[in-house]
Amino acid sequence: MQLPLNELFETIQGEGSKTGMPSTFVRLQGCEVGCPWCDTKHTWHMTEAAPLLEVLDKTGSDARFAWVSVGQLVHLVSERRSRHVVLTGGEPCQYDLETLTAQLLDAGLSVQIETSGTEPVRAEADVFVTLSPKLNMPGGRTIVEATLERADEVKMPIGKLDDVTRLERLLSRRKSLLTQQQIWLQPLSESQKATELCRQAAAERGWRVSLQMHKQANIL
Template sequence: MYKVNEIFQTIQGEGHFTGVPSVFIRLQVCPVGCAWCDTKQTWQALAQDQVSFGDIIIKQVDSPTWCLASVDEIISQYQSLGFTAKHIVITGGEPCLYNLLPLTQAFEKMGCQCQIETSGTSEIICSDNTWVTVSPKIAMKGKLPVLTSAMQRANEIKHPVATQKDIDQLDALLTATNCQAKSGIALQPISQKPRATELCMQVCIERNWRLSIQTHKYLNIA
């Protein structure tokens, strides 16, 4: 069973799949504690916030409400809502607190491609074909280490950056985990701050890395 905060169809706004029509499945609970997190409503799963799946699919604003749902129920809702996107983004919260193998396999049987967006602080259990985006959260409030296994499983590493310290921490992590993402490394300016954006652009040009802009925020879409 999965604790689902919301499920909706939109355009993927960041990383390797920027611009791809996607169905987002946002799972509840995250112990990482990023100060800049824009989904803090997913951090806890309080009993008083539990609702039905019917309430979740009509949700219009961010809230901490969540429902318990099985793989079959999630697939059924995807079908009944008439979603056309075949790219499934499983995010959070921290989605890798859950065993995602049954969910990713079920979507793949329907001809969908799955992507997981994770902090890298939990073991990643999913299908072999799932695209794993690790956005390593280093030295956050929750004091959870970024796992070597997560870094080495990553198809892409998408690192949030505010200052040079964030670049230095990423360099140290890449060295410590002996990691080079299969499709490269992207730097993502935190909150579209101009100084952070300029720094990311400079480093990406110097290292032939990729710049990840949160396009959905500029477009003012979910």
Template sequence: MYRVSEIFTSVQGEGTYTGTPSAFVRLHGCSVGCPWCDTAYTWKLPPTEVPFENLLYSEPEAALLALADADTLAAWCDQQPAEHVVITGGEPLEQDLVPLLERIGQFVQVETSGTVFPATDTLSLIDWLTISPKFDMPGGLAVREEILHIASEIKMPVGRERDLEQLQELLNRLPTPHPPIWLQPLSQSPKATRLCIEAAAANGWLVSLQTHKGAGLR
């Protein structure tokens, strides 16, 4: 059974697939512990356990937890009009995604912190792997460098200069060409956004502005 926090259909607001109508499966739980996490309700608060059907009508960012098997989740995805499914969290790779991925018929994007290296059978079922690396977080988990070698895109949260330095140190160890590099300003603060724009312009990178939040979408 999968531990699920939210299911909803919206638009992907981040990275390469910005603007793509998508069915989102937000799985519960994350051991990374970022202090600025914008989905902390998936791992920080004691969740209220509800039947899976309740997630269909839940308020955004409610600290809910439902258990669902792969067939139930894949059937929900299949009922959505979107041809793009985003499996996110929390940290989705802390759960075994294979049974779910085997059943989903749409294009599947998985968003991960890069702290878990999935098994080969998981990787072969993912169409687009978004790595959003998190360094020096309270959970004490290291970013697995080998997962960065297979990233479809790298989406780096940036709040200060040190984040850019850590990204550059990481990229220096990876083969070129790199996948698309997106800088995502933390909390969309003007200072972080300016930092991202300047670094993206200087390095040929891109800026991810979480457009769904600007539009007031989930």
């Protein structure tokens, strides 16, 4: 099985409950959700396949991706120092991640998936799933019920009060309850207005605010 790799890099996980973990990020190409404020729009389309070495060398917003086998990807990740792997995108759950996550766990790594919730999660049970729900986006995708149930934390991008209401409506659909510590509000673009809205909404509900620590530290 081959997966489209857009980027592979080491950094610090800067969001949600895994904040502070040195991590290898594996960014897969492809997403059909279409969030207007997406900061990885270069991952949306499957147009520019390139040699793996070129992809491993590049940084920043670059649409080139390389097809890699699961074995190659596990090898590339295993030779990095970080013992935590974050599978992100794009929308990584477009792909069947069962074999990849099984082999990463077998290699002694902890594994996290960041997903918009618009696809089923096909991954090992021990994988930590961060659901960052993207509701009412131009791509017209909806949240998959099984993914909502599977989430180990929910991290909602918040720009206005309506987003908090949408999140509450979404959480009411989940059968098993999340603890307050599993629910994060993430201010869009970390504007002062959105951050203050998140602070107030989180304080009223016992939730948490996720600021992008890696951006404040000016690292990837």
